[in-house]
Amino acid sequence: MEETTYKIEITEEDLPVLSAVANKALVLIQDNSATNGQIETLIRQDPALTQRVLHVANSPFYAGRVESRTIAAAIARLGLRQLRNVIVVAATGELFNSSDRLAQALWEHAVAAGIAGQILAQELKLEGTEESFIAAMLHDVGKPVILRQIPQVYEPMIARWLEAGERLQAAEESTFKYFNHSTVGGLTIRKWRLSDNIAEAVRFHHELETGMPKLNNPALTSIVSLASVFANNMGHGHPVGPWPEVAKMASAQHLRLSGERLEALAEKVKVALEAQWPTIS
Helix, strand or coil, X not given: CCCCCECCCCCHHHCCCCCHHHHHHHHHHHCCCCCHHHHHHHHCCCHHHHHHHHHHHCCHHHXXXXXXXXXXXXXXXXXXXXXXXXXXXXXXXXXXXXXXXHHHHHHHHHHHXXXXXXXXXXXXXXXXXXXXXXXXXXXXXXHHHHHHHCHHHHHHHHHHHXXXXXXXXXXXXXXXXXXXXXXXXXXXXXHCCCCHHHHHHHHHCCHHHCCCCCCCCHHHHHHHHHHHXXXXXXXXXXXXXXXXXXXXXXXXXXXCCCHHHHHHHHHHHHHHHHHHCCCCC
């Protein structure tokens, strides 16, 4: 039986839009002259975003001992750098917001990868741990975009990836003529006007499984590539393989991680996931 190649294109109009308030808030946070009051006033313009930001800020993921009942309190407790992460989680969570089993599995994989990415960056003493969290959490954002556009085709692929370990990227490339979840994800990140480094990491994270393309920030893309593997091996996706095999990936080699070192890092990620899960769904 011949495989069907779908001549479907996902255009700019099909990509999800990040909340205008969330987008402005992320830009404002990066402005060193912006005040906490200005950021609070902006976020409060979107009641739904405000509610979700507070929900995320008060989740176990951010270890809040005292509940933040206002955006001002959340900013004071978290600081602006952490608030940026919270806004990204709050805004993108809506994209995965579904009772559908597959959408929920994608969300859990995203959160687990975000936690793994941040821990990897911290343990390896790399700069930009917040960027590592965001990039890792958003690495598969193309999947829910495609799932919404062509569920009748994409749902079986996601199910086979989760249950049988079928290589999703390969299945996409044999089925779709113009795109896969990595390319759609990279375009989505650019539409949201997040950093070029994050867009690059999302776009190329699968390519580091076998080789190292020319990248502006290979360290971040390597972190994201491995964060996805950690999420899979921790039960949020189909296991990739034993750590000595993972050590052969270009991403692990770029970061000079042996199988033993990966296994030790996996223990730290496991502890963090057990302490923080369930978290920000």
